[in-house]
Amino acid sequence: MSNRDPSLPASDLIELLFFAYRDFISDPDTILEQIGFGRAHHRVLHFVDRKPGLTVAGLLDLLKITKQSLARVLKQLVDAGYIEQRPGPEDRRQRELYLTPKGHDLIGKLREPQSRRIMAALDQSGCGEEEVARFLYAMITASAKQQIGLLNNGRIPDDARAER
Amino acid sequence: MSNRDPSLPASDLIELLFFAYRDFISDPDTILEQIGFGRAHHRVLHFVDRKPGLTVAGLLDLLKITKQSLARVLKQLVDAGYIEQRPGPEDRRQRELYLTPKGHDLIGKLREPQSRRIMAALDQSGCGEEEVARFLYAMITASAKQQIGLLNNGRIPDDARAER
DNA sequence: CAAAATATGTCAATATAGCTGACATAAAAT
DNA sequence: ATTTTATGTCAGCTATATTGACATATTTTG
Numbered sequence: 001m002s003n004r005d006p007s008l009p010a011s012d013l014i015e016l017l018f019f020a021y022r023d024f025i026s027d028p029d030t031i032l033e034q035i036g037f038g039r040a041h042h043r044v045l046h047f048v049d050r051k052p053g054l055t056v057a058g059l060l061d062l063l064k065i066t067k068q069s070l071a072r073v074l075k076q077l078v079d080a081g082y083i084e085q086r087p088g089p090e091d092r093r094q095r096e097l098y099l100t101p102k103g104h105d106l107i108g109k110l111r112e113p114q115s116r117r118i119m120a121a122l123d124q125s126g127c128g129e130e131e132v133a134r135f136l137y138a139m140i141t142a143s144a145k146q147q148i149g150l151l152n153n154g155r156i157p158d159d160a161r162a163e164r
Numbered sequence: 165m166s167n168r169d170p171s172l173p174a175s176d177l178i179e180l181l182f183f184a185y186r187d188f189i190s191d192p193d194t195i196l197e198q199i200g201f202g203r204a205h206h207r208v209l210h211f212v213d214r215k216p217g218l219t220v221a222g223l224l225d226l227l228k229i230t231k232q233s234l235a236r237v238l239k240q241l242v243d244a245g246y247i248e249q250r251p252g253p254e255d256r257r258q259r260e261l262y263l264t265p266k267g268h269d270l271i272g273k274l275r276e277p278q279s280r281r282i283m284a285a286l287d288q289s290g291c292g293e294e295e296v297a298r299f300l301y302a303m304i305t306a307s308a309k310q311q312i313g314l315l316n317n318g319r320i321p322d323d324a325r326a327e328r
Numbered sequence: 329c330a331a332a333a334t335a336t337g338t339c340a341a342t343a344t345a346g347c348t349g350a351c352a353t354a355a356a357a358t
Numbered sequence: 359a360t361t362t363t364a365t366g367t368c369a370g371c372t373a374t375a376t377t378g379a380c381a382t383a384t385t386t387t388g
Contacts, residue, residue: 010282013293014275015214016300018207019312021185022228023305038373043182050179056336064186069375071337093335093384111178118174121302129177131291132299136180138285141187148183204345220365233346235366257355257364 027113035080035106040073045099045107048083050151053096055088062147082106191277199244199270204229204237209263209271212247214315217260219252226311246270 028042047062048054054062060070074097077083082103088094099107122129140148192206211226212218218226224234238261241247246267252258263271286293304312 010279010286010293011275012297013282013300014278015210015312015315016297016304017185017188018210019308020300020303021181023308024181024303026305040374046179046182057334065374066376067336068338068377073374075337088335091335091385093382095336111175114178115174117303118177121299122174124302125295125298127295127299129174131289131295133176133180134289135285135291135296136177136184138288139184139188139281140180141190144183144187148179151179202344221363229345230347231365232348232367237345239366252364255356255364257353259365 024114024117027117028110031110031113037076038073040069041077041082042110044070044073044077045082045103045110047151048097049099049104049107052098055094055096057094059097062151077103188278188281191281192274195274195277201240202237204233205241205246206274208234208237208241209246209267209274211315212261213263213268213271216262219258219260221258223261226315241267 025039029039032038032042043063044059047059051058056067056070056074059074060067063070074083078085081100084098084100084103085095086098088096121127122132137145137148189203193203196202196206207227208223211223215222220231220234220238223238224231227234238247242249245264248262248264248267249259250262252260285291286296301309301312
């Protein structure tokens with residue numbers, strides 16, 4: 001009954017991933033648009049929230065973009081009062097990044113529809129959160145897994161360790 | 165032990181989805197870059213492969229981009245011999261789109277690393293393909309689900325129907 | 329201590345992929 | 359015959375990325 005090429009399994013999943021991610025990412029877009037921000041701002045807010053005190057270099061490493069690309073976005077976030085920069089306590093060249101209350105508020109609002117969509121999908125599909133987390137974690141390239149480890153202070157998401 | 169806000173569950177999944185999708189999409193990017201194409205070309209090839217004879221309007225609807233945005237990409241694909249346009253048999257204003265052998269070859273090469281990554285992730289995570297398909301399908305907005313139905317000739321991916 | 333390396337910021341030019349608006353053409357529908 | 363539809367195309371705009379060059383403050387190193 002399937003019209004899929006059996007020599008290329010997972011072809012369905014390729015397409016589902018495209019649609020799922022597009023719809024998933026479109027939720028916060030509406031909110032961002034209203035305040036003149038884009039996805040780039042969202043990502044910065046997300047990671048600074050996840051790792052308060054993250055440095056500019058750390059952020060660049062996570063986002064895998066250039067300093068110049070980050071500069072504009074970060075400046076807008078700082079100027080608009082969503083992010084605060086503090087000189088690093090050890091190394092005063094560094095700028096540690098922190099969310100302001102306004103920043104916390106925004107990332108919460110952006111997270112809300114995405115969280116809601118995920119919870120609904122888990123519910124409808126009958127999949128467990130750890131299960132899906134294990135799959136997604138396994139989709140990630142090794143080098144990025146390290147970064148996730150750092151974000152989680154060494155804690156690996158759920159039980160991805162159980163990789164036989 | 166988690167540093168997650170319990171009022172916002174699925175926060176882990178939000179991040180995992182970001183990394184997973186980024187790495188997933190980066191696989192074909194390398195191949196595309198070598199021939200001067202981008203992700204937009206990939207998407208067009210994918211959907212024309214999935215639904216041979218797709219019209220321009222149908223494609224616009226799937227991609228949710230404007231005619232003007234598609235124009236450049238489609239022209240390049242046609243000019244370079246990856247896609248063939250034929251006037252619609254019923255309505256001669258329409259341009260039905262088909263992959264040429266060269267187009268089939270390319271989409272196959274683009275699909276390969278993605279397919280490989282997915283299969284490896286299913287294997288490592290111990291998740292079943294249908295399970296993951298059910299979750300991803302549930303992540304998709306209702307209107308887009310209809311389009312997937314059309315692509316599959318009415319067949320709903322795996323058993324997403326079993327949505328209690 | 330002087331020199332080199334590092335963390336960050338900034339200026340300028342460029343590319344890609346999207347957008348809106350306007351208008352053209354051919355074919356179909358009314 | 360007129361209007362609507364499917365498609366194509368021109369022009370200009372935006373967001374987000376890029377590279378290269380250079381400036382500044384601070385830390386590290388010889």
